[in-house]
Amino acid sequence: ETWDMPTPYPDTNLHTITVRQFAEDVKAATNGKIQITVHSNGSLVKHPEIKRAVQSGQAQIGEVLISSWANEDPLYGLDSVPFLATDFAASKKLYEASKPYLEKKLERQRLKLLYSIPWPPQGLYVKQEIASVADLKGQKFRAYNPATTRIAELAGAVPTKIEAAEVSQAFGTGIVTAMMTSAATGVDTKAWDFVNVYYDVQAWLPRNMVFVSTEVWKGLDDATKKAVEQAAAKAEATGWTEWEKKTAELNQTLSGNGMKVLTPSPAIKDGFAAIGKTMTDEWTKAAGADGEAIISAFRK
Amino acid sequence: MDQTTASIVVVVTMLLMLGTGIWVALALAGVGFVAMALFTTRPVGMVMATNIWGASTSWTLTALPLFIWMGEILFRTRISSDMFKGLAPWTGWLPGRLMHVNIVGCTIFAAVSGSSAATAATIGRMTIPELTRRGYDPMMIVGSLAGAGTLGLLIPPSIIMIVYGVAADVSIARLFIAGVIPGIVLTGLFMLYVGGWSLLNPDRVPPREAHQSFTEKIRDTGSLIPVMLLIAGVLGSIYAGIATPTEAAGIGVLGSLLLALVTGTMSWATFRDSVLGAAHTSCMIGFILAGAAFLTVAMGYTGIPRLLAEWITSMQLSTASLLVVLTLFFIVMGCFLDGISMVVLTTSVILPMVQNAGIDLLWFGIYIIIVVEMAQITPPVGFNLFVLQSMTGKNIFTIAKASLPFFLMMIVMVALLWIFPGMVSWLPSLMIG
Amino acid sequence: MRTALTFLYRAAEILGAVFLVLIAVLIVSQVFARLANRMVPGADELAGYCMAASFFLMLGPALRRGAHIRVGVLVDRLRGGPRRVVELVCLGFGTALSGYFAWYWLRMTYDSYDFGDLGQGVLPIPLWIPQAAMAVGLVILVIAFLDDLLAVIRGREASYQSAGMQSEG
Numbered sequence: 001e002t003w004d005m006p007t008p009y010p011d012t013n014l015h016t017i018t019v020r021q022f023a024e025d026v027k028a029a030t031n032g033k034i035q036i037t038v039h040s041n042g043s044l045v046k047h048p049e050i051k052r053a054v055q056s057g058q059a060q061i062g063e064v065l066i067s068s069w070a071n072e073d074p075l076y077g078l079d080s081v082p083f084l085a086t087d088f089a090a091s092k093k094l095y096e097a098s099k100p101y102l103e104k105k106l107e108r109q110r111l112k113l114l115y116s117i118p119w120p121p122q123g124l125y126v127k128q129e130i131a132s133v134a135d136l137k138g139q140k141f142r143a144y145n146p147a148t149t150r151i152a153e154l155a156g157a158v159p160t161k162i163e164a165a166e167v168s169q170a171f172g173t174g175i176v177t178a179m180m181t182s183a184a185t186g187v188d189t190k191a192w193d194f195v196n197v198y199y200d201v202q203a204w205l206p207r208n209m210v211f212v213s214t215e216v217w218k219g220l221d222d223a224t225k226k227a228v229e230q231a232a233a234k235a236e237a238t239g240w241t242e243w244e245k246k247t248a249e250l251n252q253t254l255s256g257n258g259m260k261v262l263t264p265s266p267a268i269k270d271g272f273a274a275i276g277k278t279m280t281d282e283w284t285k286a287a288g289a290d291g292e293a294i295i296s297a298f299r300k
Numbered sequence: 301m302d303q304t305t306a307s308i309v310v311v312v313t314m315l316l317m318l319g320t321g322i323w324v325a326l327a328l329a330g331v332g333f334v335a336m337a338l339f340t341t342r343p344v345g346m347v348m349a350t351n352i353w354g355a356s357t358s359w360t361l362t363a364l365p366l367f368i369w370m371g372e373i374l375f376r377t378r379i380s381s382d383m384f385k386g387l388a389p390w391t392g393w394l395p396g397r398l399m400h401v402n403i404v405g406c407t408i409f410a411a412v413s414g415s416s417a418a419t420a421a422t423i424g425r426m427t428i429p430e431l432t433r434r435g436y437d438p439m440m441i442v443g444s445l446a447g448a449g450t451l452g453l454l455i456p457p458s459i460i461m462i463v464y465g466v467a468a469d470v471s472i473a474r475l476f477i478a479g480v481i482p483g484i485v486l487t488g489l490f491m492l493y494v495g496g497w498s499l500l501n502p503d504r505v506p507p508r509e510a511h512q513s514f515t516e517k518i519r520d521t522g523s524l525i526p527v528m529l530l531i532a533g534v535l536g537s538i539y540a541g542i543a544t545p546t547e548a549a550g551i552g553v554l555g556s557l558l559l560a561l562v563t564g565t566m567s568w569a570t571f572r573d574s575v576l577g578a579a580h581t582s583c584m585i586g587f588i589l590a591g592a593a594f595l596t597v598a599m600g601y602t603g604i605p606r607l608l609a610e611w612i613t614s615m616q617l618s619t620a621s622l623l624v625v626l627t628l629f630f631i632v633m634g635c636f637l638d639g640i641s642m643v644v645l646t647t648s649v650i651l652p653m654v655q656n657a658g659i660d661l662l663w664f665g666i667y668i669i670i671v672v673e674m675a676q677i678t679p680p681v682g683f684n685l686f687v688l689q690s691m692t693g694k695n696i697f698t699i700a701k702a703s704l705p706f707f708l709m710m711i712v713m714v715a716l717l718w719i720f721p722g723m724v725s726w727l728p729s730l731m732i733g
Numbered sequence: 734m735r736t737a738l739t740f741l742y743r744a745a746e747i748l749g750a751v752f753l754v755l756i757a758v759l760i761v762s763q764v765f766a767r768l769a770n771r772m773v774p775g776a777d778e779l780a781g782y783c784m785a786a787s788f789f790l791m792l793g794p795a796l797r798r799g800a801h802i803r804v805g806v807l808v809d810r811l812r813g814g815p816r817r818v819v820e821l822v823c824l825g826f827g828t829a830l831s832g833y834f835a836w837y838w839l840r841m842t843y844d845s846y847d848f849g850d851l852g853q854g855v856l857p858i859p860l861w862i863p864q865a866a867m868a869v870g871l872v873i874l875v876i877a878f879l880d881d882l883l884a885v886i887r888g889r890e891a892s893y894q895s896a897g898m899q900s901e902g
């Protein structure tokens with residue numbers, strides 16, 4: 001059978017490359033029984049509708065950025081709690097701690113988790129260098145969801161809503177002056193064309209997840225299930241190592257194109273750590289008992 | 301069922317439905333329905349609902365109804381007729397005279413609006429009644445509007461450039477800047493055609509308006525001030541960092557309302573009529589956009605555009621013949637699909653091929669935008685044709701015929717782009733970094 | 734019955750117009766809020782929902798005013814019986830497809846309500862609210878199609894045939 005797989009990111013993105021490899025592996029491992037057609041870059045289903053599309057049988061399998069659904073359940077917002085898990089190892093640990101809960105949550109929504117891969121750590125893009133978080137006061141900080149709005153508020157910045165499509169122009173004309181996103185997105189959007197300074201603050205590592213519809217999954221025989229799971233495990237392992245390898249390279253691409261790539265000073269780090277502490281507490285409160293269990297498992 | 305049969309079924313269904321007189325939006329959705337029902341196993345109704353929900357709530361689209369409203373306000377006040385009064389003294393010597401207002405108006409408006417339909421609708425709302433009243437050739441009025449309206453895509457800001465930039469991994473800032481010179485050159489080509497046609501058909505151009513003294517000219521020029529203020533305000537709001545291009549539409553509405561109030565041409569009745577008129581027109585366009593969005597996703601499920609593009613890849617063409625074949629491919633596809641859909645559905649296959657052929661992706665971006673501009677004015681599915689049909693009541697084939705010369709000018713533009721690639725690369729090369 | 738329908742179309746039209754004005758109000762207030770270092774939470778999403786609500790609520794009234802365009806090369810040349818047949822085909826198709834679409838739209842709206850789907854932006858708006866507004870518009874469109882279908886069956890002209898270019902003011 002042929003599966004349609006809508007994914008949100010363009011073909012050059014490492015997540016899409018991993019997905020395409022996964023599709024080939026599945027085809028090989030199932031002897032062509034499952035053929036996945038990858039529809040990248042939102043060409044079949046736009047990102048906000050991908051989850052619903054898989055739930056309702058419009059597509060069999062799909063990829064999304066987990067934190068886009070954070071409004072629905074705090075669990076989906078765990079990976080984007082800032083300054084909680086700030087490198088690949090910690091992010092992996094956080095993922096392992098939350099995985100049973102994530103699987104259970106998805107199961108209830110008629111989805112089966114196949115694999116989850118992070119983005120590189122989120123850094124701070126600013127027009128001018130800052131000495132401490134206090135320098136963000138009054139700056140126009142790009143906010144696109146409740147978490148980024150909260151960061152802006154806690155930093156004393158003005159949360160400013162700008163859609164992804166308008167980011168470069170908004171920086172160019174000064175509508176926004178600061179944003180947090182990964183070096184990968186910075187390279188994808190050619191951030192050097194509109195912003196000068198990048199702080200590698202390693203705020204959080206957002207993750208994508210690939211899921212398949214439970215109904216489709218139930219219809220597979222055990223051998224096929226196993227083959228798909230193995231391909232997924234391989235994709236997950238490759239994805240984690242590839243992104244980690246690529247992170248240093250991405251920072252170099254930024255600086256190679258004339259951006260100042262800086263390691264944050266202790267003052268900046270402390271300021272963000274305080275914001276992180278507040279937001280972790282707020283997240284744990286919102287996520288209730290499960291949230292506390294996840295955080296304590298993570299901190300063990 | 302193979303792809304050729306599927307393509308033929310899709311095209312025949314579309315021609316049948318449109319030909320019967322089924323409303324365009326429903327015909328597009330109907331073709332999508334037939335294609336999905338015949339060639340896929342997916343739940344059609346669910347796909348339709350989900351996809352149209354996503355397409356009709358998009359933030360960048362909000363500029364469209366607002367710009368249309370702005371056009372309705374200006375049309376109902378004296379501002380648009382004042383604009384012509386102010387321009388008339390200065391265009392008398394030019395072959396084609398005020399007809400150029402359509403083209404230059406669209407070019408200026410294109411610097412504010414990222415959409416082709418909004419450009420044609422807003423400028424057309426102001427110019428069609430005035431130019432008709434002054435006796436200009438009706439075919440030339442709609443043709444130049446349909447053609448020049450497409451500049452909304454080429455002159456930044458541009459929605460389609462953002463779509464292409466993300467897909468092709470090309471800097472959107474560079475694409476925007478790269479579009480400026482080709483946009484001006486294409487404007488020049490359009491004006492050249494209007495001028496040439498007017499010289500050859502002097503009997504179809506209204507006589508020159510009465511000679512005026514210099515002071516009279518200056519006095520009439522004063523009536524340009526309101527509209528100049530409005531243009532400066534809207535453009536300024538973008539470039540001064542007050543508003544994003546999408547928000548600029550809101551500033552445009554606010555500005556026109558203020559102007560209308562200040563000049564005393566706004567009453568409750570004109571306000572009410574402007575809102576109702578704008579809501580009807582936007583609904584018409586929005587409905588067609590929704591139908592087109594569903595047709596696009598149906599095509600994505602059937603895989604027809606992707607397979608056609610793969611077929612071109614398999615031909616292993618040289619760079620020049622590749623571009624000729626691609627141009628033909630996009631022109632044919634552009635007759636049936638809207639431009640943005642075409643780009644979205646085929647880039648995954650076409651871009652690697654283009655890169656292998658050694659074509660610069662920035663150049664290709666500008667090229668593909670001009671080709672998409674052509675799709676706006678080719679029947680049966682061309683958004684500018686729909687907009688102008690709704691404004692003039694002429695049928696889309698008449699409008700397409702009137703736009704044909706401008707379509708040909710765009711082909712000339714593609715050739716020029718091929719001969720002088722510097723038109724694209726020069727301005728971006730001046731960018732720092 | 735006729736009075737009730739006229740009222741329904743008129744109400745949809747007025748609501749559609751109000752939502753159009755709301756788009757402008759939201760966007761302009763977002764611009765001014767930013768100038769004052771403030772934020773209107775969810776203004777972008779709300780503007781998008783207002784636009785969709787305006788589009789959909791206008792669908793029925795726009796049909797009756799003849800604002801929805803069609804390729805009229807054939808239809809406009811026909812008179813009498815043949816014209817009636819073609820109009821019946823078009824209206825039948827319109828009723829069927831809009832009915833089908835409205836049915837799935839209602840299902841999606843119910844699912845959004847059932848699943849508790851929320852918007853992804855700064856303001857977590859339950860998606861069933863804007864979807865329900867759009868559903869109302871779609872149902873009115875189906876009613877408008879049926880209304881005209883019945884009229885043509887009874888040998889009268891469809892509303893849009895006599896409407897001309899009314900919306901052109």
Ligand code: NA
Nearest residue numbers: 410413452457
């Ligand atoms: Na533009």
Ligand code: NA
Nearest residue numbers: 634675678681
């Ligand atoms: Na076309």
